[in-house]
Amino acid sequence: METAVKTKADVIANINEFLADEFEVDIDTITPEANLAQTLNLDSLDYIDLVVVTESNFGFKVKAEDFPGIKTFGDFYNYVIAKVGLQDG
Template identity: 30%
Template structure:
């Protein structure tokens, strides 16, 4: 899965779970300030990413996630550990 495909899946997750318009989910968008996620939403997002990748996200790794780009990087590293 390449970066564009991951972004597309992340946009679907945001739309389906948080009612956020896909056009707002840009790599530079800040999860908490621009997309209005809260800490519970962040946990839900982590669970959805785990379902998407089939890999467990370590909480300490997800704490540093602040932007959509960070989410994409986290998914890429999860997928890389599968290979």
């Protein structure tokens, strides 16, 4: 289900909500500085889930080669924001 987003704040809020739900973590633990893999307790199969829910929520294809540079939630936010083509605002 692709989500309509209008601003960077919309993207971040949407990411936080679907990650908290999908990976069953407290939404308050999801902060820009937090380590994505540690906070979500990601193993290799969980990365596949992360790709699927991201593609489903935002309607773009995630490339495996993009993930090595994504360490924090802030990195992930910036990746999704760039992929959905949002400018400042």
